[in-house]
Amino acid sequence: MHRIYVLSVLAVFLLFLVTSGPAPLAAVDGSAGPLPEASPHLSPQPTCPKDEHLSQKLSDGVSPESTPAGACLVHNARLGNATAARMLGDAYARALASRRPGRGAGIDLFGRQIMWFRAAAAAGQPLDEIRLAQALDFDEQARMPDAALAFYFRAARQGELSAVDAVTQAWALGRISPEQIDDFRNWLNAQAPSNPALNRAANRLNVEPVIDS
Known part of the structure; x- marks a missing residue:
């Protein structure tokens, strides 16, 4: 009887592991489900240990939570720390750039990069929006x-000139349609x-694109 009870408990536990999926990732367009919630009783760590090899570990498919540095950053980012989220986004960006063939192929490095950059940008800082x-x-x-x-528009309206330059350059190359730029052009003309x-x-922006796409 005791053995049957133990097996039943084990079966329920395994079912939980199978049916509980990972936290939702950001979509390519920047929209994403909410980040996994942290306990309201937890506090952010004042400093996180450094790991110069974190990006390479992520590139190889290692979960950031499995390293002291990554676990600390994830903990702080889930508590709303934009700096930690930015550092995770940067780490995944480097991992994406350096991923070796056949290593970590099942990990959506791009999606995780966007997820953490989006979490950082949620604080409304223009440089994070540009990232x-x-x-x-x-x-x-x-x-x-x-x-x-x-996001370039948001950063530009907060006075970040590099965002303005990114928009005007994309316009000059024919990468933005007139309809997309109308409201921003009106705002820019009012500030000019x-x-x-x-x-x-x-x-x-008042000059026609050099490359007509």
Whole structure:
């Protein structure tokens, strides 16, 4: 009887492991399910240990939680620490760039990179929004994705000139349609009289693209 009880408990536990999936990842367009929630009773770690090989471990398919540095960053990021989320996004970006054939092939490095960059950008800092936009806009020969453009717009409206430059450059290369740029152009024209840099950017948007796509 005791043996039957133990086997029943074990069966329930195995069923739980099979049916409980990983936390949802970010989609390519930057939308994602919520990050796994951290316990409200936990506090962020003041500092995380450094691991110069974290990106390579991620590239090989190792979970960040299995390393002291990665576990600390994940813990802090889930508690809303934008710096930790940014560092995880950077680590996955480097892992994606250095992934070796046949290593970690089942890991969606791009999706995890976007997920953590998106978590960092949620704090509203323009540089994190630019990081996310750059990650989403990975094909410079194609149209700029709407999600990437939206994050560039957000950063630009907060005064980040590099975001303005990214938009005007994409426009000059024919990677943005007139319909996509109308509202931003109107905002830029309104700001231009009091800001020489934005005035130059507005003038660039008023020139037809060099490459007509």
